[in-house]
Amino acid sequence: MIRLPSNHASITAPLVASAAGFPGIRIGRSLLDGRPFTLSPVLTDTAVLPSTNSLALGGLGSGKSTTGKIRAHREVLHHGHQYVVIDSFGEDTAGEWGALAHSLGGQVIHAGEFTLNPCSALFPPQVREQLIRSLVAAVEPAALTTQSTHALQHGLAHPKATSLTGLVDVLVSPEDGRWSAERLEGWGVDMAIALSRYTDGSLRGLFDGEDASLPPTDLPMLSFDFSRLDRNSPAIPSLMAAVSCWAEHVWLPQSTAPHRHLVLEEAWQLLLAPATSELIQRLLKNSRKLGLSLDALMHTFSDLGEGKARDLAKLVEVAHVGRLSPEEAAVVGVILGLPDWAIAEIPGLAPGQAVWKVGPTYVDIIETVISDEEARLTDTSSRRRRAQQIVAEDAEDAEDPGDPEEESAGDAEESTGDGAQYATLDYLLKPAVAQEGEGWDWEMPPTMIDARHYDVVQAAREGRCNEAADLAVIGEREDIRSYGINSDQALSWLSTRAAVADICGSPETATQLRATVTRMGKEVEWWDKQPEVAAPPAVEHHGPPLPSLTPEPDGVQPARTRRRTWPYVALIAVLAVTTAGVWQKAEGNAKAEERQQTAAHYKGESGASLTVDSVDADVIARWTRDKSRVIVELRSYFDPDAKYLRIDSSGKSAASARGSDRYVKSPELEVPVSDPLADVTVQIEVGGASWKEGAKGTVRKVRLSPSGVAYDAETGEKLPRN
Numbered sequence: 001m002i003r004l005p006s007n008h009a010s011i012t013a014p015l016v017a018s019a020a021g022f023p024g025i026r027i028g029r030s031l032l033d034g035r036p037f038t039l040s041p042v043l044t045d046t047a048v049l050p051s052t053n054s055l056a057l058g059g060l061g062s063g064k065s066t067t068g069k070i071r072a073h074r075e076v077l078h079h080g081h082q083y084v085v086i087d088s089f090g091e092d093t094a095g096e097w098g099a100l101a102h103s104l105g106g107q108v109i110h111a112g113e114f115t116l117n118p119c120s121a122l123f124p125p126q127v128r129e130q131l132i133r134s135l136v137a138a139v140e141p142a143a144l145t146t147q148s149t150h151a152l153q154h155g156l157a158h159p160k161a162t163s164l165t166g167l168v169d170v171l172v173s174p175e176d177g178r179w180s181a182e183r184l185e186g187w188g189v190d191m192a193i194a195l196s197r198y199t200d201g202s203l204r205g206l207f208d209g210e211d212a213s214l215p216p217t218d219l220p221m222l223s224f225d226f227s228r229l230d231r232n233s234p235a236i237p238s239l240m241a242a243v244s245c246w247a248e249h250v251w252l253p254q255s256t257a258p259h260r261h262l263v264l265e266e267a268w269q270l271l272l273a274p275a276t277s278e279l280i281q282r283l284l285k286n287s288r289k290l291g292l293s294l295d296a297l298m299h300t301f302s303d304l305g306e307g308k309a310r311d312l313a314k315l316v317e318v319a320h321v322g323r324l325s326p327e328e329a330a331v332v333g334v335i336l337g338l339p340d341w342a343i344a345e346i347p348g349l350a351p352g353q354a355v356w357k358v359g360p361t362y363v364d365i366i367e368t369v370i371s372d373e374e375a376r377l378t379d380t381s382s383r384r385r386r387a388q389q390i391v392a393e394d395a396e397d398a399e400d401p402g403d404p405e406e407e408s409a410g411d412a413e414e415s416t417g418d419g420a421q422y423a424t425l426d427y428l429l430k431p432a433v434a435q436e437g438e439g440w441d442w443e444m445p446p447t448m449i450d451a452r453h454y455d456v457v458q459a460a461r462e463g464r465c466n467e468a469a470d471l472a473v474i475g476e477r478e479d480i481r482s483y484g485i486n487s488d489q490a491l492s493w494l495s496t497r498a499a500v501a502d503i504c505g506s507p508e509t510a511t512q513l514r515a516t517v518t519r520m521g522k523e524v525e526w527w528d529k530q531p532e533v534a535a536p537p538a539v540e541h542h543g544p545p546l547p548s549l550t551p552e553p554d555g556v557q558p559a560r561t562r563r564r565t566w567p568y569v570a571l572i573a574v575l576a577v578t579t580a581g582v583w584q585k586a587e588g589n590a591k592a593e594e595r596q597q598t599a600a601h602y603k604g605e606s607g608a609s610l611t612v613d614s615v616d617a618d619v620i621a622r623w624t625r626d627k628s629r630v631i632v633e634l635r636s637y638f639d640p641d642a643k644y645l646r647i648d649s650s651g652k653s654a655a656s657a658r659g660s661d662r663y664v665k666s667p668e669l670e671v672p673v674s675d676p677l678a679d680v681t682v683q684i685e686v687g688g689a690s691w692k693e694g695a696k697g698t699v700r701k702v703r704l705s706p707s708g709v710a711y712d713a714e715t716g717e718k719l720p721r722n
Contacts, residue, residue, distance in 0.1 A: 022048075022358060025074040027067070028368040031353065034498075034514035037366045039358060040079065041293060041318055042259045048359045049317045052259075052293040053284055056354075057300055057332060058322025063352040067320060067368045068263065068297050069100050069378045075261070076104050076220045082257035084247050085223040086240055087265045095225035096265065100377045106221030111229050116207050116242045119156070119163055122214055127249045128156060132167070132195070134241035135207065140194035150179075151188030164208045165199045168192050203235050207242070214246060217254040248283060252290055264296045284315040300328045301335055310335055319357040323349040339363060453496045457503070465504040472497050477716065491517060601707040602677070608710035608719035613688035613698040615642045621704040627676035632704070634684055635666040644687030644697050649680065657693065679705045681713050 024040025041052035058064035075081040083106075087095035098108045118131040132152060136143050154177050155161055155170040171188035174181050199208045215222055224243050229235050247262055262283065284294055296312070313319075313335045321332055326347045333343035342355045342363050349355070352368045370378070452475045460468040476493035483489040494513045501510035604623040609616070620633045632649060636642035640663070646655035647669045654667035671680060682704065687697035701713035710719045 022362075025071065025078055026369070027071065028352075028366045031365040031367055032515060033511045034517060035511070037356070037364065039318070039356075040075065043079075044358075051284075051288055051315065051317050053287055053316045054293065054295045054318035054320065055312065055316040056295070056297045056320040056322070057324065058320075058354065059299060059324055059328075061351055062322030062324075062349070063354070063368060064297055064320065064322045065096055065265065066352065066370070066378045067322075067354065068295060069097065070368060070370050070374055071295075072221070072261065072263065073100060073104070073374060073377065075259075079259070080220075080257060081259045081261060082219070082255055083221040083261045083263060084243070084251060085221065085263040085265065086243055087223050087225050087227065087263075095223060095227040096378075097221075097223045097263075098225060099379075101221040101223040103377055104220045106219045106223065107216065108223045108225050109215060111206065111224070111226045111235070111239060115205065116239070116246075117163060118207055118242060119161055119167055120214065121162070122250065123245070124249060125156065127245055129153060131242060131245045132156075132164075134245070135198060135238050136191055136194045138238040138241065139197050139203075140190070143190040143194045145187075145190075147187035148191045151184050152191055154179075154184055155188065164195060168195050168199055171195070198238075203238065206235055206239065214250055217251045218256070244280065244283065248290075252292060259291055259293065261293045261295055264294065266298060281311070281315070284312075300324055301332055302328060317359055320354045321346055321357075322354045323347065323351075453492065456496055457499050460500040460503040465500065468500045468504070469497075472500060473716070603708040604706055606704040606706060606708050606710050607721060608702055608704070609721065610684070610700060610702070610719065612684070612686040612700055613641075613691070615639050615686050615688045617642070617645070617684070617686055619647075619682065619684055619702050619704070619710070621680060621682075623673075623676060623706055628672065630671045630673055630680050630704075631668065632671060632680070632682050633666055633668045634686075636664060636686075638663050641689040642686065643689070643691045644685070646685040646697065647682055648685070649682040655685075657687075677706060679703045679711075 021035075022039045023043040024038050026036055026038050028037050029035065030037055041049050041054065044052075056064040056068055072081075072083050072085075076083065085097045085101070087097045095108070101108050118135060119128055123131065129152060133144060133149070151171060151174070154174060155167055158166075158170045158175070161167040161170050171192035172185070174184040174188065177184065179187075197203050198206060224239070226236050226239055229239075244262075252260060264280070280294070283290070283292065286292075287294055296316070301313075319336050321329075321336070321338070324332060324346050329343050329346035332338070333340075333346070336357055338355065338357060342357075342365070345365060346355055349365075350367075354366055354368075355363065356366045357363050452471070456468045456471045456475065459465075459471060472493055475496075476490060479487065479489040479493065494517045498510040498513040498517075501507070501513065604627075605621065607618060607620040609618050611617075615636055616639050617634060617636045620635065622631050623629075624631070632647055634645045634647050636645060642664045643658045644655070645657075645664055645667050646653060647667050649669060649671045652669055652671060654669040656665040656667040658664040669682075671682075673680065680703070681701060683699060683701050685697040685699050687695065691697055702719065703711045703713040705711070708721075710721070711717065712719060
């Protein structure tokens with residue numbers, strides 16, 4: 001049995017996150033229970049996630065884009081997924097996803113360095129028409145009428161309409177068809193004026209090329225980088241509309257990857273633009289049958305307005321919400337259906353931390369965990385760090401110019417990038433699928449290694465679960481007595497207990513123990529490493545050459561050098577005295593801390609409910625007003641099985657046996673106390689239905705605290721209140 005120490009039980013509360021796990025890549029760890037968090041929506045049962053689309057929200061620096069890139073990196077490496085990214089934001093005229101795309105063997109296509117041809121014969125006729133209508137809607141929505149649409153359809157059938165320039169010429173000078181050329185010219189003039197923005201105006205060079213080639217469809221990641229364009233330019237929604245059409249009608253049919261992702265960075269620009277909102281909504285609705293996941297990243301819902309925000313929330317099953325203002329958090333929480341406790345946590349989240357909602361019920365707070373290499377690939381704050389570094393260097397020069405150690409420390413800090421805001425673990429690059437009962441190698445760098453923890457876990461792994469639990473209880477008591485209740489040494493035993501609980505088939509107990517550690521701000525687990533003995537450092541010899549050792553002749557024992565032992569004896573004695581003093585001081589600190597806690601929670605009464613010899617009994621203690629005495633009472637109320645009750649404490653005793661009365665009376669004992677904050681230990685003795693006069697009943701020892709808590713005096717286990 002895994003016992004939760006009484007000194008930690010009071011801060012353990014039921015977890016609000018579901019205990020369910022999801023298969024897929026490792027993303028991070030839960031801040032509620034400390035467990036690793038894994039998720040690949042496409043690998044999750046469709047009953048849990050009907051669709052695989054995801055939405056990431058968060059303010060600047062919240063880590064939403066970093067988490068999105070980490071997910072993409074691991075899905076490509078571990079599961080062979082393909083990604084197309086529409087990237088419209090970055091620094092130094094480069095998009096956020098460029099470094100990651102190159103590292104995976106992908107390609108970055110910069111706006112202005114390529115030309116898309118919406119009239120290409122590689123597009124089906126209906127796609128060409130839809131794409132050109134999207135370009136018109138991006139610049140002149142009013143130009144889209146029933147008559148202009150017919151003029152467009154007539155013009156696209158002309159042999160000259162193989163490029164956007166040729167199409168504009170056909171619209172301006174049409175030929176007779178079902179309708180006269182004069183009428184067709186009047187219908188198509190507004191559309192021709194709108195399209196001339198792309199052939200002769202400010203958007204020239206993006207869509208007016210003759211080249212019919214299209215981007216490759218077999219790369220692991222293809223990033224369309226629009227970061228060099230004005231963010232308010234209509235070119236961005238126009239280009240996004242073109243890429244969306246290409247992705248739907250060319251990339252998806254030709255791709256052979258097991259699953260595909262379309263990432264929309266700054267998705268609000270797409271969902272607000274008439275040219276693209278209809279396309280994106282159609283992809284969201286049909287994503288399941290297309291084998292596609294749309295991963296939208298944006299700041300918050302206020303950019304969209306309530307209507308479009310609610311429409312988007314209905315079409316995603318995975319939501320990731322980073323730090324937002326309290327007002328924004330409230331709006332997002334209502335639209336996504338988050339519980340109140342999660343909404344309250346959003347404004348205080350650190351970079352890399354987010355509230356995750358998966359499916360209809362799972363809600364957790366997850367901290368993304370990344371490796372050093374991933375931190376380098378996802379770094380988008382180099383310019384800000386350079387500015388901070390300049391200020392720091394100026395301050396260092398003013399205080400202590402030319403200190404090489406400080407310069408090297410500064411360089412080391414710069415090299416970490418934004419990855420310093422996240423935990424960095426290289427092992428997360430290994431593929432993993434979370435299965436029920438799977439063991440996790442969640443190794444943390446220990447500050448010290450204690451062989452006792454390893455022995456406890458090893459005993460559990462060998463099937464000796466009861467022995468492991470008892471060893472953990474003993475070890476925890478020793479460390480609490482030596483270092484204090486809230487010390488790292490004492491709290492590390494909770495992690496060890498959690499490991500034992502996992503091994504011995506008690507996942508709920510393990511979850512509660514890890515939650516206790518996490519809420520107390522401790523994250524280390526020392527038990528998962530075997531104790532190591534460090535080799536003594538090599539000593540370089542600079543003196544005269546050392547004499548060589550020559551073997552003695554056979555049968556001759558070398559003379560034993562007489563060693564002076566008294567210095568060692570003296571040293572051991574000094575160490576023994578010093579150690580005793582340290583232990584006494586630690587024990588004194590623990591007692592002082594315990595007294596402070598008792599005084600802060602003083603109630604002047606205590607009690608516990610027990611079942612002894614099949615008798616339900618309550619032991620009750622009340623401190624008098626002057627705090628000089630404690631009145632202890634043992635009650636069995638009207639339990640018909642109770643025949644004998646007795647209390648012993650401080651050399652005094654009180655007993656009661658059933659006589660002619662139907663029920664036994666409650667014995668009461670008055671115990672003097674010298675310390676009103678000290679616990680009172682009483683021994684109770686109960687005789688049940690089989691008890692005979694003169695026989696000894698069943699004995700239990702109970703420790704009663706004036707703070708209202710009672711413990712089993714032998715095991716230290718907290719007892720239920722009466």
